[in-house]
Amino acid sequence: MTLQQLEYILAVARHRHFARAAEACFVTQPTLSMMIQKLEQELGVQIFDRSRKPVALTPIGEMILERSRKILKEAEGISELVRAYKGHIEGTINMGIIPTLAPYILPLFARPFLEKHPGVKLKIWEYTTGQIVRHLRSGALDVGLMATPVHSPGIEEFPVFYEPFVVYTTNTYEKEFLLPKDIDPSQLWLLEEAHCFQSQVINLCELRQKSGQRLDYQAGSLETLIHLVDSQKGITILPQLATLTMPKGQRRRLKPFLPPAPAREISLVVYQGFARDRMLAAVKEAIVGALPNGLKKEQELRVVDIDIRI
Template identity: 40%
Template structure:
């Protein structure tokens, strides 16, 4: 049994096709098939059911793939140990970022990071939280930036910052005259939301569930971007909530419509998340310190209440 054979098994398990798997690991299809067959003969079991289309794992094969992933990760750790001993920070690093964080946070730190760590080849993907979790567990991402807490087995969360929710309230709205707003003021009936799949929407729903003004059966007007929500709000179709960093880039004329919450300010927790195997920790720490350095000057709130994207649990944080 070799690490190479296990990598081939993982590739076929992912792609459910020998030809695509061979392309992924840069070998010919006959070579990959032969090596997997050798492994199956050595173990005296079938890892894949080749009679099904697409190819499926057998019940034993599922357990083998789980263990193979652990072994491959641990073998990668050897190179990690060597890199850390040498003080080397470099190589390919695959980072996932959720859509409501990507356009505001990425421009803030990416240039600094590239200049400081030129040997790191960042491969960044914009992905939903669910896709990020799946890719982390499958070993296709090294880390991700997402709204937390998620409290998932096998996933570590390293908090980067707390980002307040900010009300965007046009002149036609009943709350526009208020200097600040309270959570109790919110009414889900007139809040414009992001479409399904965005954890920021889930956070808003969790926020509103804590008030008397929540109707789970109500249909809200939804959109795929904050820019569209702002335009719809300007047309008098309701208010919306924005992440604080997004408010820094809106037009000066629209900033007059922004309203902060009274303390404790509802906020989302943004974290760097990664596997508990803690591979490439030197790069993860480099990312953490770079992001924390640039965000520290942009967000300065002392009393926030964290709204989870996945549950109704809230926690107050004194900074």
């Protein structure tokens, strides 16, 4: 039994297809299949049910998969120990970032981070909170960057920064700062339910249901919300990073909340047993260093709850 064979098991379980698993592992399909068959012969059990399409784990295969993940994590821990001893940070980071954050934070920190750590390869996926948690548990992701807390068993959270919410509206308000009660639910545009940011806006405005809109549309992105307000009028709520590149005409439609302003906690999250502490610290350092000054300074904020239990 070798670590390579265990990695092949994880790849087939993830892709549920031998050819795609082989491609992901940079080997030929016959090589990958032969190595898994050798392990099955050595153990005297069948790990995969090849008669099913897509290929599936057998009951004992499920147990072997779970133990394989733990063994590979321990092995990675040894490699991380050696890298830390040598003062190196290298290897591949598989990272998931929520869609309401990825387009705004990734351009800020990715290039400086990779330039500082030339031995690192960064692979990024945009996933919802639920998808990030599931992929952390399966081992498909090493780390997530998302809004917290999520109160999910086995998930460890490391806060990085706090991002205030702002109002984007075509309405005219005489007051300088708004309160959540100033938001008319019938004019509010929301993200679709899969996004944790939607639940934070609902909690902030204490919404039960929207009423009075003849066009009821739940958007898939913050950019869509902005365009809806511009074209259909009304109100939406945005995290601050989503407003930084707005042209002047749109920036005039922004209104801040009265301090303590509502905000979301953004954290790096990993599954328990994650051993690459230096890598995690380096990613956090890069993100914090790339933040606009307004997000680095002390602010009077209150974190809005997320109604997600995963």
